[in-house]
Amino acid sequence: xxxxxxxxxxxxxxxxxxxxxxxxxxxxxxxxxxxxxxxxxxxxxxxxxxxxxxxxxxxxxxxxxxxxxxxxxxxxxxxxxxxxxxxxxxxxxxxxxxxxxxxxxxxxxxxxxxxxxxxxxxxxxxxxxxxxxxxxxxxxxxxxxxxxxxxxxxxxxxxxxxxxxxxxxxxxxxxxxxxxxxxxxxxxxxxxxxxxxxxxxxxxxxxxxxxxxxxxxxxxxxxxxxxxx
Amino acid sequence: xxxxxxxxxxxxxxxxxxxxxxxxxxxxxxxxxxxxxxxxxxxxxxxxxxxxxxxxxxxxxxxxxxxxxxxxxxxxxxxxxxxxxxxxxxxxxxxxxxxxxxxxxxxxxxxxxxxxxxxxxxxxxxxxxxxxxxxxxxxxxxxxxxxxxxxxxxxxxxxxxxxxxxxxxxxx
Numbered sequence: 001x002x003x004x005x006x007x008x009x010x011x012x013x014x015x016x017x018x019x020x021x022x023x024x025x026x027x028x029x030x031x032x033x034x035x036x037x038x039x040x041x042x043x044x045x046x047x048x049x050x051x052x053x054x055x056x057x058x059x060x061x062x063x064x065x066x067x068x069x070x071x072x073x074x075x076x077x078x079x080x081x082x083x084x085x086x087x088x089x090x091x092x093x094x095x096x097x098x099x100x101x102x103x104x105x106x107x108x109x110x111x112x113x114x115x116x117x118x119x120x121x122x123x124x125x126x127x128x129x130x131x132x133x134x135x136x137x138x139x140x141x142x143x144x145x146x147x148x149x150x151x152x153x154x155x156x157x158x159x160x161x162x163x164x165x166x167x168x169x170x171x172x173x174x175x176x177x178x179x180x181x182x183x184x185x186x187x188x189x190x191x192x193x194x195x196x197x198x199x200x201x202x203x204x205x206x207x208x209x210x211x212x213x214x215x216x217x218x219x220x221x222x223x224x225x226x227x228x229x
Numbered sequence: 230x231x232x233x234x235x236x237x238x239x240x241x242x243x244x245x246x247x248x249x250x251x252x253x254x255x256x257x258x259x260x261x262x263x264x265x266x267x268x269x270x271x272x273x274x275x276x277x278x279x280x281x282x283x284x285x286x287x288x289x290x291x292x293x294x295x296x297x298x299x300x301x302x303x304x305x306x307x308x309x310x311x312x313x314x315x316x317x318x319x320x321x322x323x324x325x326x327x328x329x330x331x332x333x334x335x336x337x338x339x340x341x342x343x344x345x346x347x348x349x350x351x352x353x354x355x356x357x358x359x360x361x362x363x364x365x366x367x368x369x370x371x372x373x374x375x376x377x378x379x380x381x382x383x384x385x386x387x388x389x390x391x392x393x394x395x396x397x398x399x400x401x
Binding site for chain 1: 334338
C-alpha cells in the first residue's frame with residue numbers, strides 16, 4: 001500500500017516539475033541576473049524572487065513572455081517576529097512598548113530575503129495550472145517599489161491595500177488612498193510593531209476562561225471537585 | 230399630534246397611540262455581517278413570520294423607519310454611515326443591537342478596525358446576545374421592545390424630560 005502511494009506521487013511530480021522548470025526558464029531568460037532566487041515544489045508551486053529594481057519588469061515578463069495574463073493577488077509580508085509575542089500564550093506581561101526584535105530575527109520564506117518586508121504577487125494562466133508566485137524585497141529604510149498597474153490594471157487596488165497595511169509606496173501608482181481603513185487612520189496595522197491596543201489594556205480572556213473539553217485532559221481537573229471516586 | 234407635542238395628551242389616547250405604534254413598527258435592517266442571515270430568517274421568512282408581531286420589515290429608507298436592527302460587525306470605516314442613517318430616522322426611533330459583534334466587538338474585540346460596540350455611536354434599546362443569535366432571540370427582542378413601547382409616556386418623551394430607560398438585554 002505504502003509503495004503504491006509513493007509510486008503515484010512520484011510519477012506525476014516529475015511531469016509537472018518539467019513544466020515549472022520551463023516556466024522558470026522564461027523568467028531567467030528575460031530577466032537574467034535579476035532573478036535572485038527560485039524554488040520549485042514539484043507538482044505544487046513555483047516561487048521566483050526578483051531584484052527590487054526589476055519588480056515592474058518581472059510583471060511584464062510574466063504577462064507578455066510567460067503568458068500569465070491572470071492577475072491573482074499582490075500583497076506583502078512582514079517577516080519580523082512579533083515583538084508582542086503570542087499574546088494568548090504569553091505567561092508574563094509584555095512591557096509596552098516592547099523592544100523591537102533585531103532585524104536579523106526575520107525569517108523569510110521560500111527563496112529567502114534580505115529585508116524585513118517583501119512584496120509578493122501571484123499570477124497565473126487561466127485554464128491551466130501554470131502559476132508563479134513572484135517576490136521582491138522592499139528596502140527597510142525607504143519602503144518603496146515600482147507599481148504593477150502598467151502590466152496588470154487590477155493590481156491598483158491590491159497596491160492600495162499593501163500601502164495602507166504595510167506603508168509601502170508603489171512608484172507610479174498615483175492613487176494610494178486607503179481602501180479598507182478609514183481615511184484618518186494612523187499606522188500600518190499589518191506591520192509587526194503595530195500594537196493591538198485592546199490586548200494591551202486587557203489580557204486575552206481565553207486564558208482565564210477555559211472550558212474543559214469533553215474527553216480532554218482537562219476533564220479530570222473539572223471533575224476533581226465532584227464527589228465521584 | 231398637536232396634543233402629544235404640547236404634552237397634554239389624555240391617558241386613554243396615549244394607550245391607543247402606543248398600541249398602534251407597537252403593532253406597526255417599520256423595521257429597517259442593517260445587515261453588516263453574518264448575523265444578517267439570521268435577521269433575514271427572522272424578518273423575511275415565512276417560518277418566523279415577523280409580521281404576525283406587527284413588524285413591517287420593508288421601509289425603503291431610514292426616513293420611514295421606527296426601528297433599526299443593526300446586526301453584524303461594525304467597523305470604524307462604516308461608523309459615519311451608521312450615524313448618518315440613524316440621524317435620518319424620525320423620532321421616536323428604536324435600535325436593536327443584534328449579535329456579539331454589534332454589542333461589544335465580539336470575536337474581533339482586539340481588532341484594529343472593528344468598533345467595540347455600536348452603542349458608542351447610537352443609543353441602543355435592546356441588546357440581543359449570541360454569535361449569531363437564533364431568529365427566536367431577535368423576535369424576543371422585538372417583543373420586549375413592544376412591551377416597552379406599550380408602557381411609554383409619549384408626552385414625557387416629547388418634552389425630553391424622560392431619562393433614557395435601561396436598555397433591555399434579551400435572555401437576562
